[in-house]
Amino acid sequence: MSFKENVNLHVDKSAKLLNFSDDLLEHLKSIHSLIKVNVGVVLDEKIHNFTGWRAVHSEHILPSKGGLRYSENVDQDDTEALASLMTYKCAIVNIPFGGAKGGLKINPKNYTMSELRAITKAFATKLINRGFISPALNVPAPDVGTSEREMEWILDTYKSLKPDDINYRGCVTGKPLHRGGIAGRTEATGRGIEEVIREIFRHKDIIKESNLKNELKENEIIIQGFGNVGSNLAKHLYNRDKAKIIAIGERDGYLFNKNGIDINALIEFYKKNENINNPKLGEFKNNPSELLELNCDILIPAALENVITIKNVNKVKAKLIIEAANGPISFEADQKLHDKGVFIIPDIYVNAGGVVVSYFEWVKDISHIRFGRVEKRFQEQKILEIIDLIDKKTNTKTDFDTIKNILHGADEEDLAFSGLEDSMRNAFTEIYKTRKQIKKSFRESAYYVSLKKIRNFYTDEGFPKR
Ligand code: NAD
Numbered sequence: 001m002s003f004k005e006n007v008n009l010h011v012d013k014s015a016k017l018l019n020f021s022d023d024l025l026e027h028l029k030s031i032h033s034l035i036k037v038n039v040g041v042v043l044d045e046k047i048h049n050f051t052g053w054r055a056v057h058s059e060h061i062l063p064s065k066g067g068l069r070y071s072e073n074v075d076q077d078d079t080e081a082l083a084s085l086m087t088y089k090c091a092i093v094n095i096p097f098g099g100a101k102g103g104l105k106i107n108p109k110n111y112t113m114s115e116l117r118a119i120t121k122a123f124a125t126k127l128i129n130r131g132f133i134s135p136a137l138n139v140p141a142p143d144v145g146t147s148e149r150e151m152e153w154i155l156d157t158y159k160s161l162k163p164d165d166i167n168y169r170g171c172v173t174g175k176p177l178h179r180g181g182i183a184g185r186t187e188a189t190g191r192g193i194e195e196v197i198r199e200i201f202r203h204k205d206i207i208k209e210s211n212l213k214n215e216l217k218e219n220e221i222i223i224q225g226f227g228n229v230g231s232n233l234a235k236h237l238y239n240r241d242k243a244k245i246i247a248i249g250e251r252d253g254y255l256f257n258k259n260g261i262d263i264n265a266l267i268e269f270y271k272k273n274e275n276i277n278n279p280k281l282g283e284f285k286n287n288p289s290e291l292l293e294l295n296c297d298i299l300i301p302a303a304l305e306n307v308i309t310i311k312n313v314n315k316v317k318a319k320l321i322i323e324a325a326n327g328p329i330s331f332e333a334d335q336k337l338h339d340k341g342v343f344i345i346p347d348i349y350v351n352a353g354g355v356v357v358s359y360f361e362w363v364k365d366i367s368h369i370r371f372g373r374v375e376k377r378f379q380e381q382k383i384l385e386i387i388d389l390i391d392k393k394t395n396t397k398t399d400f401d402t403i404k405n406i407l408h409g410a411d412e413e414d415l416a417f418s419g420l421e422d423s424m425r426n427a428f429t430e431i432y433k434t435r436k437q438i439k440k441s442f443r444e445s446a447y448y449v450s451l452k453k454i455r456n457f458y459t460d461e462g463f464p465k466r
Contacts, residue, residue, distance in 0.1 A: 002078075010443060033055075041122050052105065063362075064138050064139070173185065188354050191353060210320045220298070221244060225325065226250055227303070253288050296318050299320070300321075307325075312333075318342065324350055352427070384407070427449075431445045
């Protein structure tokens with residue numbers, strides 16, 4: 001079964017609960033626009049050809065939003081599946097975007113930085129000239145194999161092709177801060193997933209149902225993938241929640257430490273060596289697939305799709321699975337895990353933090369002002385006046401450190417993370433309440449919440465009400 005078929009089977013299940021008509025369901029599942037490009041780039045006097053796609057799953061709200069992936073495994077089906085997940089994701093966290101995704105079939109590790117820049121600019125030129133990248137219509141962000149570096153190259157390309165677009169900075173999100181990015185975007189997906197996990201531990205009924213230990217830090221955690229999402233999630237869990245992460249997996253193997261891995265040291269090591277094989281931090285085992293079958297409480301696939309399938313599902317021992325990656329569990333494996341009583345928090349909710357903060361970045365770009373810029377000093381002055389008044393009334397003198405602490409108003413990152421936390425927690429409550437009402441899995445409830453909102457939109461647009 002393809003990735004797209006897997007996603008659509010989940011859609012079918014929840015659409016049935018909502019009594020969707022066949023024609024509406026067909027429209028919902030269809031890809032609204034799609035481009036396939038062949039990019040020829042001259043490198044070392046030879047033409048190198050690359051195939052890329054950008055799929056817009058839904059234009060019901062514009063712009064459509066979704067990452068751009070660089071991988072040898074990119075194909076049209078996966079790109080369409082990932083675009084559809086973006087539509088459902090945005091609806092769940094109430095972000096006013098349609099869903100899109102793009103990809104280039106390439107192994108970025110085989111090219112130098114200047115070659116990658118030339119390839120990215122050629123790819124971006126094709127997409128921009130055909131309306132598949134624009135602040136108003138279609139806005140990419142980093143995904144597997146891309147980062148703020150690629151977003152900056154795309155931004156430069158867009159700016160040179162459309163110099164009269166005053167909102168040009170909004171053509172991509174996840175770009176560097178000095179080019180109109182937002183503080184906190186790189187960490188946003190991982191940080192959002194941490195908020196999801198914290199929210200789970202505020203719900204004692206879920207802890208009981210999934211047989212977890214009461215406190216987050218008492219549970220043993222395994223994370224697959226130490227890229228953007230996996231490493232930032234690990235960093236927040238380790239530093240803010242004192243979580244015990246006993247294994248981290250990468251494509252060549254996994255690092256295991258029953259007492260918990262020192263994540264800060266691993267991040268430093270990974271930056272220098274681009275691998276996690278550090279005997280000082282744990283035992284490295286070069287059997288990557290074994291990772292998913294280890295004993296643990298919480299398993300977090302944060303690398304790629306389709307890693308838990310009918311082939312290995314019976315060996316998975318986790319009590320709770322957090323789908324940090326998109327589509328890590330196949331439809332059939334999902335059924336098996338559900339029957340076994342494994343609690344699964346689905347991708348369309350879990351990893352939505354990236355698009356939430358991308359939305360803040362896009363709003364910042366099109367409003368041309370940094371969050372908090374106008375009111376910060378005014379608020380500080382008012383706080384000083386209040387402290388002064390209290391001091392006078394109580395005949396005391398507040399010390400300098402306390403004043404400094406209180407005065408530290410919200411900076412851009414604080415605001416972005418505050419909005420992120422709010423979005424993730426509100427969405428959790430909505431799915432949680434729906435689950436109680438429809439008595440289905442957390443995944444079906446998440447799709448239910450999403451599809452209901454999208455249907456409402458279509459009905460408002462004049463589609464027949466059914
Ligand atoms: P990334 O490229 O930064 O990291 C992926 C990591 O997984 C890499 O370190 C890679 O070496 C590792 N990996 C590859 N194959 C593996 C294997 N077989 N076993 C273990 N590790 C393996 O990508 P990312 O941005 O962290 O994205 C990871 C997942 O999260 C993807 O499914 C992506 O679509 C999803 N996601 C990312 C974002 C974002 O903001 N970056 C947002 C939402 C969803």
